[in-house]
Amino acid sequence: MEMRYAGRGKADHAAPGYPTAGMKQLLGFLHEKGIRTAVVSNMMKNSETLTLRINRFFPENHFEFIMTSCDYLFKKPHPRIFKMACAKAKLSAEKIWYCGDNLICDVKGSYQAGMSPVWYGACAKANQTLAEDIPYLTVMDWKELIQKIDRLIAKEER
Template structure:
């Protein structure tokens, strides 16, 4: 019997690709519209692979952000851009993030869980100030207590390290075997939470293919519209 649900933030509680696309169109107009999805995927890959270097202070946050933009374009055979343009992209992207909105189906899901008095929490990777700003923009404190929010930079751990899930279990006072983690990233969210003994829901609305994904016995959804029904069935 599940008792608690904990969410990722980026591309789980809102559509992260929308502000990314708008920033690309404004700052990097040479990118073909047909490449926007592929560029976004590469951007997320480089973010996930390299943010730990910021936590360990091997890289500065600015360097990591510039690298992920420059390298993502390079991956798709675009010319290498100047760091000044990468910095401009980051600034515009952050401004676009100020306008993010929660998907209506996510709102319905959170309302249902609050009505049922199901404890909720957040575990998200990223810079503390940057992620907390998104949390405020999405009004997540209307549903989730502030003490039930963990942002990786503030802990020294990041998903998929099981230690961040173990920290959440202790801080949120939950039983991992009776808890569900919901996230869009198979490595960070599914593998990480399962290794820590949690149940997992892979919110695969980007319809990514992962080899041997079924072996971890994670529930998989492919659209925001499926989320309320799935949560109602589980809780």
């Protein structure tokens, strides 16, 4: 136990993380609606380290799995890490919405793997652009994503 704590502290200093506003509400909404969730990260620490960090911020999370590049040897935007996530989830890529804050790593990578990309622009680095014409949904806060998903669910129920 002490070694895990020490490792977690080092990871936090090297790459401090913090939850974005509205994330707790989004995760609660998705769970309530029966929408499955997972994490795919380019973090260069193992998934156990990232799981500890996520559990500290969101102890009630329902992520089915947490993957990091460190564990799978492929970094986003390589489509292989996204395809590995599909296999782990036992879902085809077309059924997955992938949300991320990087146009190249998250939007381009998930699109090339066959997923529907959602760009979270609130935390994005300035002046990000995509050279390719890739369709993706943009949200500037998680409440906006909740509203969009809620509208889609309402349409399907009609």
